[in-house]
Amino acid sequence: MSWSKKCRTPRSASADEQWRYRTATGRIVPLVEVRLVDDDGNVVAWDGKSTGEVQIRGPWIASEYFNDPSGADKFDGEWLRTGDIASIDERGFIRISDRSKDVIKSGGEWISSVELENELMAHADVLEAAVIAKPDERWTERPLACVVLKEGCECTPEELRDHLSSRVAKWWIPDEFAFIDEVPKTSVGKFDKKVLRQRLSEGKLEGRTPVSTG
Numbered sequence: 001m002s003w004s005k006k007c008r009t010p011r012s013a014s015a016d017e018q019w020r021y022r023t024a025t026g027r028i029v030p031l032v033e034v035r036l037v038d039d040d041g042n043v044v045a046w047d048g049k050s051t052g053e054v055q056i057r058g059p060w061i062a063s064e065y066f067n068d069p070s071g072a073d074k075f076d077g078e079w080l081r082t083g084d085i086a087s088i089d090e091r092g093f094i095r096i097s098d099r100s101k102d103v104i105k106s107g108g109e110w111i112s113s114v115e116l117e118n119e120l121m122a123h124a125d126v127l128e129a130a131v132i133a134k135p136d137e138r139w140t141e142r143p144l145a146c147v148v149l150k151e152g153c154e155c156t157p158e159e160l161r162d163h164l165s166s167r168v169a170k171w172w173i174p175d176e177f178a179f180i181d182e183v184p185k186t187s188v189g190k191f192d193k194k195v196l197r198q199r200l201s202e203g204k205l206e207g208r209t210p211v212s213t214g
Contacts, residue, residue, distance in 0.1 A: 021093060023095075024093045024094060024095045025086065025093075025094045025095055025096045026093070026094055027091070027092050027093050027094070028088075028092045028094065031058050031059055032056055032057075032058035032061065033056065033057050033058060034054060034055070034056050034088065034092075034094070035052075035054075035055050035056075035079070036050070036051065036052030036053065036054060036055070036086065036087070036088060037052045037053050037055055037076065038051075038052045038053075039105060039110070041076075046088040046089060046090055046092070047087075047089070047090070048087055048088070048089035048090065048093075048095075049087055050087060051085055051086060051087045051097060051110060051112075052085070052086075053081060053082070053083065053084065053085060053100050054082045054084045054085075054086050054094070054096070055076055055079040055080060055081055055082065056079065056080050056082060057078050057079050057080060061080050062080060063075065063078045063080070081100075083099055083100045083101065084096045084098075084099060084100070085097055085098040085099065085100055085103050085110065085112070097112045097114060097115060098110075098112045098113055098114045098115075102114070102132075102193060104131070104132075104133040104141050104142070104143045105133070105140055105141050106136070106139045106140060106141050106142055106143070106171070107138075107139045107140070107171070109171075111143055111171075111172050113130075113131040113132065113133075113143065113193075115168065115172075116129075116131045116143060116145065116164075116168065116172060116174070117129045117130060117131050117191075119163075119164055119167045119168055120145060120147060120160065120163075120164070122163075122167075123155070123159075123160065123163045124153075125149055125150055125153035125154070125155040125159075126147055126148070126149060126150070126155070126160075127148045127149060127150045127151075128147075128148040128182070128183045128191075129145060129146065129147050129148070129183075130145075130146045130183045130191045130193055130196060131143050131144065131145050131146070131174065132144050132146065132193050132196050132197055132200065133197075134175075134176065134200060134207070142174070142175050142176075143172070143173075143174040143175070144174060144175075144176050144177075144178060144200065144205070144207050145160070145174040145176070145177045145178070145207075146178045146180050146183060146196055146205070147160065147177055147178065147179055147180070148179075148180055148181065148182055148183055149179065156210075157176075157177040157208045157209065157210035157211075158210045158211055160177055160210075161173055161174075161177075161210045174207075175207075175209060176207025176208060176209050177207060177208055177210070178205050178206060178207040178208070179208070180205075183196075184196065
């Protein structure tokens with residue numbers, strides 16, 4: 001890539017690139033340092049694709065919490081752990097894809113629950129979808145899709161798997177789909193995945209496995 005092309009501003013980028021920048025979370029502000037760290041503690045490259053937890057430090061960023069015994073889990077040395085999973089491109093634009101507590105860690109790789117949810121809700125019959133991690137003996141975790149269908153609609157696990165097959169990596173596709181009446185919400189209307197994880201641990205959330213089509 002030439003110097004002029006690499007350093008051109010988003011204002012001079014193509015129309016498609018302009019929209020990509022506009023849908024990003026934002027850019028790093030002056031005086032604040034940001035890094036991405038993977039699950040093994042390695043710093044992740046800024047290539048716009050690799051993801052890790054966003055950690056920040058700077059003159060006005062806390063480096064510890066006063067009299068907070070749980071504070072050690074919220075900091076990595078002098079870096080504040082935000083709990084956001086994101087990628088950063090070479091120009092410093094951040095794109096948040098998930099929360100660290102919601103990302104699914106399968107076979108040493110991360111699967112974004114948010115991306116899976118968005119793709120599931122793009123199906124014409126799906127009203128809501130929340131994806132949580134289900135413990136797996138082989139892969140550590142696998143995604144379990146909790147799906148609410150629109151009134152009067154019917155949909156099978158096979159149809160949802162086929163819908164996802166052209167939208168996400170094959171190994172991202174959930175092994176099980178649980179059809180529920182409503183996704184539980186927090187007081188501010190966000191999906192309350194803690195409730196779904198609790199139901200799963202209590203055996204109250206039953207998933208259906210798509211029948212293999214060979």
